[in-house]
Amino acid sequence: MENKKIKWLIYTVLIGLIPIITRLFVWGVTKSGATNLLAASDIIAFGLVLHVSIINEIEHLSAEDKSWKTIQNGMSIIFIAIYCVLSTLVMLNEKFSSFIDDSALRICTIALAIVSMILSYTIFDRISKSFKKEIK
Template sequence: MNNKKAKWLIYTVVVGLIPILSRLFSWLVTKDNIIPAFSASDFIAFGLVLHISIINEVEHLSDIDASWKTIQNGTSISFIAFYSVLYTFTLLAPLSEVTDSNVITGCSQVLSLVSLLISYSVFDRISKLYNNEEVAV
C-alpha cells in the first residue's frame, strides 16, 4: 500500500469509524445492552467524513482531468445532501410514528458502505497518479 492510500486509511477511514466503534464497544461492555449497537448518526458521520475528505483532496489536485474532479465533487455533494436528509430523519424519528429508526439506520449503513467504496476508488486513482509522478521524476 502506498503512502497516499495509507494516509487515507488511517486519517479518514479509521478516524471516521471512531463513533461506530465507540458505540459498539459501549454496547459490548454495558449490562443488558442498554446502548444500541448501531446508530444511524454514527454512520452518517462516517459518510460525511469520507465525502468531505474527497472534496478536500480533489480540490487540491492540479494535474487531473477537470471533468473527473467535477464529477467527484458533484457526487460528494449529492451524498452530503442525502446524509443531511437522513440526519433530519434521525431527529424526527423519536417524535414521529411515521419514521422507522431501523430503516433509517439500515439506509445509513448501506449509504456509508457505498461512500466507502467511492472514497476508496477516488483515493486509489489519486494514489496511482502520485505513483506515476514519482516514477517519472
C-alpha cells in the same frame, strides 16, 4: 499499499469510524439494552467524513482532469445532501418515534455508507496511482 492509501485509511476511515467504534465499546461493556449496537447517526457521521475528505483531497490535485474532479466533487456534494436528509430523519425520529422505522433508516444508512466507502476507496486509489506517476 501506497502511501496515499495508508493515509486515507488512517486519517479518514479510522477517524470516521470513531463514533461507531465508541458505540460498540459502550454496547459491549454496559448491560444489555443500555444502548443500540448501531446508530444511524454514527453511520451518517462516517459517510460525511468520507465525502468531506474526498472533496478536500480532490481540491489539492493538479488540474489535469478537470471534468473528473468536477464529477467527483458533485457526487460527494450529492452524497452529503443525502446524508443531511438522513440526519434530519434521525432528528425527527427523536421527537416522533412512530414516524420513522428505525431499522429501515439504519439499513439505508449502512447501505449508503458502504457505497460511500467503495467510492472513496476508488477515488483515493486513482489519486494514489496518479501520485505515483508524478513521482517517477
